[in-house]
Amino acid sequence: MDSDTQGLLEPVGGGWLIGYARVSTKGQILDRQIAALEAAGCSRIFADKKSGKNAEREELWKALDYAREGDTLVVPALDRLGRSIQDLISIVAGLRKRGIGFTSLHESLDTTTPGGRLVFHVFAALAEFIRELIVQGTHEGIAAARARGERIGRPPAMTEEQIMHARALLANPEATVTSIAKLLGISRTTLYKYVPELKAGHRPSIPALPAPQLEAPRR
Incomplete structure (x- = not known):
């Protein structure tokens, strides 16, 4: 996304706009993401240059710790924040409980607006629906295996x-x-x-x- 197409965002309750960027491979560079965050008006930017694993996102945790009620966390795109839709929903839900807004520039998603909150409610409902389908399918598979007389679980250590x-x-x-x-x-x-x-x-x-x-x- 071109930085010149982004207008300055308005933080919630007069707070700060806090940017977060991440690259997960050596070939990717942060310059374009940081430029977009700066153009959006972020006064402080945190950036990770590692993979998306929880243990390796030190700058993300610093950004979340730095944010206060009334601030807004801004990312260039949704995939820069979460490793999965469940991870993304969990982080954004945690921000909302703390009174912190969330904005994704590429998707034009802003949870401080009714439309943005609705989108995330739909995401959360879909994630829960998929989880329930997986659990239901697992239970049905176990029941069918037991009906066939198959052993469920790990094999015994000794025969x-x-x-x-x-x-x-x-x-x-x-x-x-x-x-x-x-x-x-x-x-x-x-x-x-x-x-x-x-x-x-x-x-x-x-x-x-x-x-x-x-x-x-x-x-």
């Missing part, structure tokens, strides 16, 4: 065969829990979980095999 093998090895008093766990490729904690009698200090015992029955000689 029945491994448990039987572990019990057989533990019946040998010379075998240690650590050595058996290493042999089976599991942790000691997992072994204690699936062979609970070990917690009480008892080792499994293998029942003696019944003596073979000899057939009586035929007469």
